[in-house]
Structures are given as C-alpha cells and as structure tokens.
Amino acid sequence: MTTAPDRLLRRLEWRILRRLDGRLQGAYRTAFRGTGIDFDSLREYLPDDDVRHIDWNVTARLDQAHVRQYTEDRELTAWLVLDQSASMRFGETPQGKDSMLTDLAVCLARLFSRGGNRVGAILYDNRRQWVVPPRTGRDHVLRLTDLVTAPTPERGGGSTDLGAMLRLAARNARRRSLLFVVSDFIGEGDWAGELTRLALRHEVVAIRVVHPVELDLPDLGLVLVEDAETGEQVLADTGDPLFRERLRAEVSAREAAVDAAMARAGVAAHRVRTDEDLVEALVAMVRRTRRVRR
Template structure:
C-alpha cells in the first residue's frame, strides 16, 4: 500500500540502517539484543494471558498428526478424502473416514512475508511490528512444550529465493528465528510475489505440519492456487496484517502518497468525497475477494490490526477455533 511522505525519525532496524556503517559482529549483537528484549516484553504482556489456551495436559489446539488408527466415523463435508476407508464404505454403503491417534508434538512453520508493503503503519504500530509480535508469541508457546518451529522468510521481489530455517525445538531456535527475521531487509523494491513464497514453503515442508502464513496479502495475482495446494497437505492458518487506513481514507486534504514496493508517487486530493468513496469501494471488493480465496482454499484466517491489541485478537481466534473443533466432534457448545 501507500505510505505518506512525512519526515519521520528512523526507528528500530531503520535507524540502524541509516546510521554509520557497523561491523557484522556489532550488527549481530544488536539483533540478538532486540530479539531478547522482544521476547521478554511479550512473555509478560501477551504470553501469560494465552498460556493454557493453546496447550492442554493431553491435547493441543494445533494438533500433531499421528499414524495409529483410533476410530472410524461417518464422512462429513470438509473431511480429507484421503482418510476414507473404502472397505468399510463398501460394506456399510455409507462413506466412513479413519481417525488417527494424535501425536502430542508437532512441527510448525512460519511463512513470513517481509516485503515493502508490510512496513506500512498509519500509527505507532507497523504491520511488520504485528508480524514480529505474532511470530514471537506463537513460537514461544509452541517451543516451550517441545514442538519444533521453522520458517520461510521472503523479503520481496528482489529475493532470488526465500530463505529457510529448518524446524528445531528449544529457546535457541526461537532466538535464531527472531534474529534472522530482524536481519531480513525491511524494503526490497518490486512487486510482491506471494506465490513464490508459498511454493517455497510447500517445497521445504516435507512432513505434515501447521503453517502460519503471515502477510498482508498485497501481492501479484496467482497466489490463491498455491495457498490451496499448501492447505491440501498441511494445516494452514492465514494471518492477515491490516491497517485501518488501507480500508478508508480520512479527509487530509492534498497529500503525496508513495507505493511502498514500486516507489511510485501520487498526488491526490483526499478532500474529494467521490475519491474517498471509490477508494473504500475498491477496499471492500478486495476484502470480499480475500474471504472467497481463503474459503475456497479451506484456510482459517486470523486478522491482526495495527490499531488493536494482539492478545485480544488471538484470544478471540482461539475461542472460535475451539468452538468449531467441538462442533466437528459433536461436543456440546462450550465444552473443552
């Protein structure tokens, strides 16, 4: 999306990039300190609220995938057709699917879009800050119970190939992920090709895993098919990063906007109500297209806003997910 060309003081990684040249060792030390500081802040502000909701004594909200047969039940719309037991189906004349004993551990991948549009934020929080906070919180909750985490990081169109961090467990892996995430260039010129990121994730994730695709989904067309292909093998959660200014423009008068990825600049009159109406209509159409794409791919979507606390959004998403899982198993509403 567009970012306003106002003079702002560089912060975080931008401040480091705009300052004097530093040695590689010094930059690595700064990245490690940033990761540790972020980790400690989120442990106190978010993780303690969420701990216990993702994990239970015997079952996790994002479940592992076992191989031992546990039970058979009738097929329901949305079930994986690969789990149909054709012998039982032929005998009973009703489609039945196999249910497997769940493993207690899982592998989780963070598929991270770090392209130029993610740098945008109309307030104190950028979409990249949301991405960093979400990845830190989920990775911390998963690794503390022995689960493995990996990542695929995409910096933009100039990336020849998205970089990959193999899945491992432990706090050192978490800090390594955060350090690599902060070290990835904030802005790479050129249009985002989300399809390349999704295809890279599909190629490197050999074992059935949970995939968190974290992006604002502002991309060249064609990524919808790749997302659906990824969801056929893995449990995919689309984590969408949004900013209210991308949905509706306020009356700011004459402003200059710049595309965060192409660098194109435009001089517009936001005082014109017809222009603001057209902008809102385009944003609403894009919302409808995204909802349709996620529904067709069979992917759940968690929306994070730069103007809303991340812990409240996660809590609401987890409650809704528990409700859906309980309904799928025939459990009474509110059962855990």
C-alpha cells in the first residue's frame, strides 16, 4: 500500500522531473556543483574570481592578489531551508504558497539525490523546527516529503523570525554547502544581515514564493483582510482608487527593498509565483544561476 508521501513523489517525478530531464540536459550539474575542501594551488586573482578565496597572506607578501584553488568534489551537500510560517499558508490548494513550497522542496531533493548528492532540510516555524541531517536516496526523500506535508501548527507566536531561521541553518550546515532558502521573506529579525553572513560561507540560492494577489490585489469590494502571522484584521475597500494606489506603492517599495537586500547579500535570488509552471520556473532558475556563476 502506497503512502501519501510516496504518491506525491511519484506524481512529481512523472509531472515535473521527467520533463526536467529533457530540459536541463545536465545543466543543473554545472550550475550547482560541489566545492572542494582540499587545497590545490595558488594563482593570480582574476576579475571573475570569488573574493572569498583570496589568500591575504600571500597577497600581502607579493603585493599582488592571489586566490587559493581547491580540488573540486564531485558530490555536494544541499540543504533546503523551508519557511513553514503562517504567511506561507496563504492561498488555496493547489495554488497556495505552501503547495508551491512543497513541490519545490520535493523536486529539489529528488533532483539532487538522484545524482548521489546528500540533501538535508530545515523546516522552520515559530512553534516548530525540524532539522533533517543530509542523506541520499529515495527513502530519504520520502522522509523529507512526509515532514514537509505534515500538518503545521495553527497561527500564533507573532511574526516569523526569519533571522533565527537562517541562524539555525548556519549552525547545522557546518561544511560548505549549497543552501536553498525557500520563503516569502515576510517576517521579523535581521534576515538580510543573516543572509549575508550565510552567503560568506555557503553558496545560497534564495527562492521567494509569492502569490499573485500579494502583487496585485483585485477589486473585491469591501473585504476583511487578516494578517496571517499575527491575526490582526482590517476592513479594506479594495475598490477605492486611493487605497489601491497606496497599496501598489507599498508593494513596489517592498519588492525593491527585498531585491536590494538580496543583491547586497550576494545570493542567487529568484521569485516564483504560485501560478507559474514549476518546470519553467526551475529551468529559468538553473539558467540564471549558471550565468551568475560564470
């Protein structure tokens, strides 16, 4: 008898991963490759080099910037840092943000584990945190799927502390790894600073999940709007032109602020809408990441 996680994984393997096999053609292996830890040699710094690899002692002695080169591992360790807070439960299935997070997490875990790479996960909510150590294999992906699809706590505990979520990731990902942070980035805490610190040690890919209504609220007349994180409710007239103009300005300001924070952190940042085709979103993500890494 197949379990719910097994049925979900089979559905995604058929609907998403089989289509990805024909689209990526190994591209994800060149975009997301392991970083070795064994020192190999030194060479002069080039403009496209990662400044984190500069050997400052040698640079000072020779008065010329030099970078360390390492033996590259064929395997990598990937971590899925998953925001399961109340704001991520916005939207009806199958186009809710939590549905997109689940599909993203399961597809990424299976995609990397099929190549023999180890995948770990951090599931974060103010009331519950799960840390799943990195392993490989389909059985491990099934366990991750079971945890991701498990019922989450009811709303409570205030706004999500995204900074704490990223600190938890930093404490558990001790070896240099590839980290996928999947969140709507709605919450409190110095998440931008923590994201920057995380990117100093790891390769970080930030995947921001958004619902179309969050970007452009339709005219629904008088509606009761509730903050998913705190439960605060406000009666809003979505047909009021002044209200809609103010809301659009706030959305634009927030989008610009989040984009700027991602750029300062130096992470590969992607925005995925819940009404997007997941295959197209993943292919675009890999292609953009390859361009950034070159």
